[in-house]
Amino acid sequence: MTLPYKQVIVAVDGSKEAEWAFKKSIGIAKRNNAVLNLVNIIDTRSFAAIEAYDRSIADRAERFAGDLLGGYKAEAEAAGVEHVSIIIEYGSPKTVIPRDIAPKIGADLIICGATGLNAIERFLIGSVSEQIVRSSKCDVLVVRTEEHDEQDT
Template sequence: MTQQYQHILVPVDGSKEAELAFKKAVAVAKRNGADTELRLLHVVDTRAFQNISSFDSSMVEQVTTTAKKTLDQYVDYAKKQGVANVSYTIEYGAPKTIIAREVPKEMHADLIMIGATGLNAVERILIGSVTEFVTRTAICDVLVVRTDLDNQPIPVPKKR
Protein backbone atom coordinates (compact mmCIF):
# COMPACT_ATOMS: atom_id res chain seq x y z
CA MET A 1 0.00 0.00 0.00
CA THR A 2 1.33 3.44 -0.87
CA GLN A 3 1.04 6.46 1.37
CA GLN A 4 -1.40 9.04 0.07
CA TYR A 5 -1.13 12.40 1.73
CA GLN A 6 -4.50 14.12 2.00
CA HIS A 7 -3.64 17.35 3.87
CA ILE A 8 -0.52 19.03 2.52
CA LEU A 9 0.86 22.22 4.04
CA VAL A 10 3.27 24.41 2.05
CA PRO A 11 4.93 27.34 3.84
CA VAL A 12 5.81 30.10 1.37
CA ASP A 13 7.91 33.18 1.99
CA GLY A 14 8.47 34.62 -1.48
CA SER A 15 11.74 32.76 -2.04
CA LYS A 16 12.54 30.67 -5.10
CA GLU A 17 12.93 27.60 -2.87
CA ALA A 18 9.42 28.05 -1.46
CA GLU A 19 8.01 28.45 -4.97
CA LEU A 20 9.61 25.16 -6.01
CA ALA A 21 8.18 23.44 -2.92
CA PHE A 22 4.76 24.83 -3.85
CA LYS A 23 4.96 23.61 -7.47
CA LYS A 24 6.06 20.15 -6.36
CA ALA A 25 3.24 20.09 -3.79
CA VAL A 26 0.76 20.84 -6.59
CA ALA A 27 2.05 17.77 -8.45
CA VAL A 28 1.74 15.61 -5.32
CA ALA A 29 -1.80 16.87 -4.66
CA LYS A 30 -2.81 16.07 -8.25
CA ARG A 31 -1.41 12.54 -7.97
CA ASN A 32 -3.14 11.92 -4.65
CA GLY A 33 -6.60 12.73 -5.94
CA ALA A 34 -9.44 15.21 -5.81
CA ASP A 35 -9.92 14.98 -2.04
CA THR A 36 -6.39 16.19 -1.30
CA GLU A 37 -6.26 19.51 0.52
CA LEU A 38 -3.40 21.85 -0.38
CA ARG A 39 -2.94 24.69 2.11
CA LEU A 40 -0.42 27.46 1.56
CA LEU A 41 0.90 29.27 4.61
CA HIS A 42 2.67 32.60 4.86
CA VAL A 43 3.87 33.71 8.28
CA VAL A 44 4.53 37.39 8.88
CA ASP A 45 7.35 37.34 11.42
CA THR A 46 6.22 40.08 13.77
CA ARG A 47 9.52 39.91 15.64
CA ALA A 48 11.12 41.60 12.63
CA PHE A 49 9.10 44.73 13.39
CA GLN A 50 9.75 44.87 17.14
CA ASN A 51 13.08 46.66 16.90
CA ILE A 52 11.97 49.34 14.48
CA SER A 53 11.56 52.55 16.45
CA SER A 54 9.21 54.11 13.90
CA PHE A 55 7.06 50.99 13.69
CA ASP A 56 3.60 51.59 12.45
CA SER A 57 0.91 49.08 11.56
CA SER A 58 0.99 50.13 7.91
CA MET A 59 4.26 48.16 7.56
CA VAL A 60 2.52 44.93 8.53
CA GLU A 61 -0.38 45.82 6.21
CA GLN A 62 2.05 46.31 3.30
CA VAL A 63 3.69 42.93 3.95
CA THR A 64 0.26 41.29 4.21
CA THR A 65 -0.96 42.89 0.97
CA THR A 66 2.12 41.68 -0.90
CA ALA A 67 1.72 38.18 0.55
CA LYS A 68 -1.96 38.06 -0.46
CA LYS A 69 -1.10 38.96 -4.07
CA THR A 70 1.49 36.19 -4.25
CA LEU A 71 -0.77 33.64 -2.55
CA ASP A 72 -3.68 34.50 -4.86
CA GLN A 73 -1.40 33.82 -7.83
CA TYR A 74 -0.34 30.49 -6.31
CA VAL A 75 -3.98 29.46 -5.72
CA ASP A 76 -4.83 30.38 -9.31
CA TYR A 77 -1.87 28.32 -10.59
CA ALA A 78 -2.88 25.28 -8.51
CA LYS A 79 -6.47 25.45 -9.72
CA LYS A 80 -5.34 25.70 -13.34
CA GLN A 81 -3.23 22.59 -12.73
CA GLY A 82 -6.33 20.72 -11.53
CA VAL A 83 -6.09 21.04 -7.74
CA ALA A 84 -9.58 22.05 -6.61
CA ASN A 85 -9.09 22.04 -2.83
CA VAL A 86 -6.46 24.76 -2.41
CA SER A 87 -6.45 27.64 0.05
CA TYR A 88 -4.10 29.84 2.00
CA THR A 89 -3.61 31.21 5.47
CA ILE A 90 -1.63 34.21 6.64
CA GLU A 91 -0.48 34.01 10.23
CA TYR A 92 1.42 36.45 12.45
CA GLY A 93 4.12 35.49 14.94
CA ALA A 94 7.11 33.16 15.13
CA PRO A 95 7.32 31.16 11.87
CA LYS A 96 9.03 28.12 13.37
CA THR A 97 6.29 27.04 15.76
CA ILE A 98 3.44 28.16 13.54
CA ILE A 99 4.76 26.07 10.63
CA ALA A 100 5.90 23.04 12.64
CA ARG A 101 3.05 22.71 15.12
CA GLU A 102 0.16 25.17 15.18
CA VAL A 103 -1.18 25.12 11.61
CA PRO A 104 -0.43 21.40 11.02
CA LYS A 105 -2.42 20.53 14.14
CA GLU A 106 -5.33 22.80 13.20
CA MET A 107 -5.59 21.44 9.64
CA HIS A 108 -4.67 17.82 10.49
CA ALA A 109 -1.72 18.02 8.08
CA ASP A 110 -0.06 14.76 7.18
CA LEU A 111 2.72 16.35 5.10
CA ILE A 112 4.64 19.62 5.13
CA MET A 113 6.49 20.39 1.89
CA ILE A 114 9.05 23.11 2.53
CA GLY A 115 11.89 24.72 0.59
CA ALA A 116 15.41 23.92 1.74
CA THR A 117 15.98 27.52 2.79
CA GLY A 118 14.51 30.94 2.28
CA LEU A 119 17.14 32.80 4.27
CA ASN A 120 20.65 33.95 3.48
CA ALA A 121 23.66 32.49 5.31
CA VAL A 122 23.96 35.31 7.85
CA GLU A 123 20.29 35.04 8.85
CA ARG A 124 20.62 31.26 9.27
CA ILE A 125 23.57 31.74 11.64
CA LEU A 126 21.83 34.43 13.67
CA ILE A 127 18.30 33.09 13.99
CA GLY A 128 18.52 29.51 12.76
CA SER A 129 16.85 27.86 9.83
CA VAL A 130 13.08 27.55 9.90
CA THR A 131 13.38 24.47 7.68
CA GLU A 132 15.82 22.82 10.08
CA PHE A 133 13.51 23.49 13.03
CA VAL A 134 10.46 22.17 11.14
CA THR A 135 12.23 18.95 10.16
CA ARG A 136 13.21 18.33 13.80
CA THR A 137 9.95 19.20 15.53
CA ALA A 138 7.01 18.95 13.12
CA ILE A 139 4.02 16.87 14.17
CA CYS A 140 3.77 15.22 10.73
CA ASP A 141 5.98 14.11 7.85
CA VAL A 142 8.20 16.76 6.26
CA LEU A 143 9.53 16.75 2.73
CA VAL A 144 12.36 19.23 2.14
CA VAL A 145 12.52 20.32 -1.50
CA ARG A 146 16.15 20.55 -2.60
CA THR A 147 15.77 20.15 -6.36
CA ASP A 148 14.12 22.03 -9.19
CA LEU A 149 11.12 20.83 -11.18
CA ASP A 150 13.38 18.56 -13.24
CA ASN A 151 14.84 17.08 -10.02
CA GLN A 152 18.17 18.78 -10.61
CA PRO A 153 20.04 20.37 -7.70
CA ILE A 154 19.18 24.02 -7.17
CA PRO A 155 22.23 26.11 -8.11
CA VAL A 156 23.82 27.84 -5.13
CA PRO A 157 24.46 31.54 -5.80
CA LYS A 158 28.16 32.29 -6.12
CA LYS A 159 29.76 34.53 -3.53
CA ARG A 160 31.15 37.81 -4.82
Protein backbone atom coordinates in the same frame (compact mmCIF):
# COMPACT_ATOMS: atom_id res chain seq x y z
CA MET B 1 1.09 0.18 0.86
CA THR B 2 1.52 3.91 1.24
CA LEU B 3 -1.16 6.03 2.79
CA PRO B 4 -2.23 9.02 0.71
CA TYR B 5 -1.68 12.53 1.98
CA LYS B 6 -4.93 14.37 2.67
CA GLN B 7 -3.82 17.76 4.06
CA VAL B 8 -0.66 19.20 2.50
CA ILE B 9 0.93 22.44 3.69
CA VAL B 10 3.33 24.32 1.44
CA ALA B 11 5.16 27.22 3.05
CA VAL B 12 5.73 30.10 0.63
CA ASP B 13 7.46 33.42 1.21
CA GLY B 14 8.22 34.76 -2.27
CA SER B 15 11.68 33.13 -2.49
CA LYS B 16 12.80 30.99 -5.42
CA GLU B 17 13.15 27.95 -3.14
CA ALA B 18 9.57 28.39 -1.89
CA GLU B 19 8.39 28.60 -5.50
CA TRP B 20 10.12 25.27 -6.24
CA ALA B 21 8.43 23.77 -3.16
CA PHE B 22 5.07 25.09 -4.39
CA LYS B 23 5.56 23.59 -7.87
CA LYS B 24 6.38 20.19 -6.33
CA SER B 25 3.34 20.46 -4.03
CA ILE B 26 0.99 20.70 -7.02
CA GLY B 27 1.92 17.22 -8.26
CA ILE B 28 1.74 15.74 -4.78
CA ALA B 29 -1.68 17.29 -4.08
CA LYS B 30 -3.04 16.10 -7.45
CA ARG B 31 -1.76 12.53 -7.07
CA ASN B 32 -3.26 12.27 -3.58
CA ASN B 33 -6.43 14.31 -4.22
CA ALA B 34 -5.32 16.27 -1.16
CA VAL B 35 -6.20 19.72 0.12
CA LEU B 36 -3.30 22.03 -0.71
CA ASN B 37 -2.88 24.62 2.05
CA LEU B 38 -0.83 27.59 0.87
CA VAL B 39 0.75 29.15 3.96
CA ASN B 40 2.56 32.45 4.42
CA ILE B 41 3.73 33.54 7.84
CA ILE B 42 4.31 37.25 8.25
CA ASP B 43 7.44 37.20 10.39
CA THR B 44 6.80 39.62 13.24
CA ARG B 45 10.51 39.58 14.16
CA SER B 46 11.06 41.94 11.23
CA PHE B 47 8.84 44.54 12.94
CA ALA B 48 10.98 44.51 16.09
CA ALA B 49 13.75 46.39 14.29
CA ILE B 50 11.51 49.41 13.87
CA GLU B 51 11.27 51.57 16.98
CA ALA B 52 7.84 53.03 16.37
CA TYR B 53 5.67 50.22 15.10
CA ASP B 54 4.12 51.41 11.89
CA ARG B 55 0.82 49.72 11.01
CA SER B 56 1.39 50.37 7.31
CA ILE B 57 4.28 47.87 7.33
CA ALA B 58 1.95 45.12 8.54
CA ASP B 59 -0.66 46.20 5.98
CA ARG B 60 1.90 46.00 3.15
CA ALA B 61 3.07 42.59 4.37
CA GLU B 62 -0.53 41.34 4.42
CA ARG B 63 -1.20 42.67 0.91
CA PHE B 64 2.01 41.02 -0.36
CA ALA B 65 1.02 37.70 1.27
CA GLY B 66 -2.51 37.89 -0.13
CA ASP B 67 -1.29 38.65 -3.64
CA LEU B 68 1.39 35.94 -3.48
CA LEU B 69 -0.99 33.26 -2.22
CA GLY B 70 -3.77 34.35 -4.55
CA GLY B 71 -1.47 33.90 -7.54
CA TYR B 72 -0.32 30.50 -6.31
CA LYS B 73 -3.94 29.42 -5.68
CA ALA B 74 -4.93 30.34 -9.23
CA GLU B 75 -1.90 28.47 -10.61
CA ALA B 76 -2.65 25.34 -8.53
CA GLU B 77 -6.31 25.33 -9.57
CA ALA B 78 -5.36 25.82 -13.23
CA ALA B 79 -3.03 22.80 -12.88
CA GLY B 80 -5.91 20.67 -11.63
CA VAL B 81 -5.70 20.82 -7.84
CA GLU B 82 -9.33 20.78 -6.72
CA HIS B 83 -9.01 21.89 -3.09
CA VAL B 84 -6.75 24.87 -2.34
CA SER B 85 -6.86 27.00 0.80
CA ILE B 86 -4.94 30.10 1.82
CA ILE B 87 -3.59 30.66 5.32
CA ILE B 88 -1.88 33.89 6.41
CA GLU B 89 -0.65 34.11 10.00
CA TYR B 90 1.66 36.32 12.04
CA GLY B 91 4.62 35.07 14.05
CA SER B 92 7.79 33.08 13.50
CA PRO B 93 7.44 30.65 10.56
CA LYS B 94 9.63 28.06 12.23
CA THR B 95 7.20 27.69 15.14
CA VAL B 96 3.80 28.74 13.77
CA ILE B 97 3.79 26.19 10.91
CA PRO B 98 4.64 22.99 12.82
CA ARG B 99 3.13 23.84 16.21
CA ASP B 100 -0.01 25.82 15.33
CA ILE B 101 -1.16 25.42 11.73
CA ALA B 102 -0.22 21.77 11.09
CA PRO B 103 -2.10 20.37 14.12
CA LYS B 104 -5.09 22.69 13.56
CA ILE B 105 -5.73 21.42 10.03
CA GLY B 106 -4.49 17.87 10.61
CA ALA B 107 -1.61 18.19 8.15
CA ASP B 108 0.10 14.97 7.14
CA LEU B 109 2.77 16.61 4.94
CA ILE B 110 4.60 19.94 5.12
CA ILE B 111 6.59 21.06 2.07
CA CYS B 112 9.11 23.91 2.30
CA GLY B 113 12.19 25.24 0.56
CA ALA B 114 15.63 24.44 1.93
CA THR B 115 16.84 28.00 2.43
CA GLY B 116 15.54 31.46 3.16
CA LEU B 117 17.77 33.04 5.80
CA ASN B 118 21.27 34.30 5.22
CA ALA B 119 24.27 32.22 6.33
CA ILE B 120 24.84 34.13 9.60
CA GLU B 121 21.19 33.80 10.69
CA ARG B 122 21.21 30.08 9.84
CA PHE B 123 24.35 29.64 11.93
CA LEU B 124 22.92 31.53 14.91
CA ILE B 125 19.29 30.43 14.96
CA GLY B 126 18.94 27.62 12.43
CA SER B 127 16.90 27.58 9.27
CA VAL B 128 13.13 27.57 9.14
CA SER B 129 13.13 24.24 7.29
CA GLU B 130 15.44 22.67 9.89
CA GLN B 131 13.13 23.74 12.73
CA ILE B 132 10.06 22.49 10.88
CA VAL B 133 11.72 19.10 10.39
CA ARG B 134 12.65 18.91 14.08
CA SER B 135 9.31 19.94 15.57
CA SER B 136 6.73 18.54 13.12
CA LYS B 137 4.59 15.55 13.98
CA CYS B 138 4.00 14.75 10.29
CA ASP B 139 6.14 14.11 7.21
CA VAL B 140 8.23 17.01 5.93
CA LEU B 141 9.60 17.41 2.40
CA VAL B 142 12.44 19.92 2.08
CA VAL B 143 12.84 20.95 -1.55
CA ARG B 144 16.41 21.82 -2.48
CA THR B 145 16.33 22.27 -6.24
CA GLU B 146 14.05 23.31 -9.04
CA GLU B 147 11.72 20.64 -10.35
CA HIS B 148 12.48 19.38 -13.84
CA ASP B 149 9.44 17.93 -15.59
CA GLU B 150 8.38 15.57 -12.80
CA GLN B 151 6.19 12.80 -14.19
CA ASP B 152 2.91 12.06 -12.40
CA THR B 153 3.16 8.52 -11.10
